[in-house]
Amino acid sequence: MHPSRKKILDVAFGNDNGGTNTHGWRAEKQDRQVGDEWTDSDGVTWVQQKGFKIVKSKFDDVRQYIQSLSTCKNKGCKTIKKTEKHLQFIRKTGYCIDCLAEKEQKFRVNGNWNEYEKWKIAGYEIEFLTDLIKKFKDALVEADKEHEFVTAEGKIEKWVYDGDVEELKSNIRKDIAEAEENILGYQKIKDDSWELIKEDYANIFTE
């Protein structure tokens, strides 16, 4: 091949010039610093790491969220080993057992521990009853159904409630009404005690 012909082909197919020339298009090269973020033409966001780049995704937010579920909100938290019990408290209250106890102690010091406890217990009761109502409502739907099971031998067995379904449902409805009434009662206790502790609460749980 004639050298000049080869030169043209090389340039055209990017064999020349260190590969930056391809069919006459010049790739814009940009050096990235660690931590740089950019979005490519496909809309994918990249983050430059030391020596390589990774795709940044929504998972980063999810990871952060999951992280927060196991991190005590108290910046000065001294609990090093967090047991499952600690993690349960963090998920529920934001604080590990020790930090929560330390914070709650301040309600005692301020003399309104009883109101704080009432407020807290009423909250738990409301949560419990709300959950119970949901189960009752599921039971109402289930009571009407014919349940089918396939046995180990492959036979289909039909199970139905062998009592009075209407009576069962009417009892469940009564239970729901009672639970709803109890929620109203607890809500009143919760609101009343909140009025008395809300200022303290804001001061104590600032973090």
Ligand SMILES: [Zn+2]
């Ligand atoms: Zn803590």
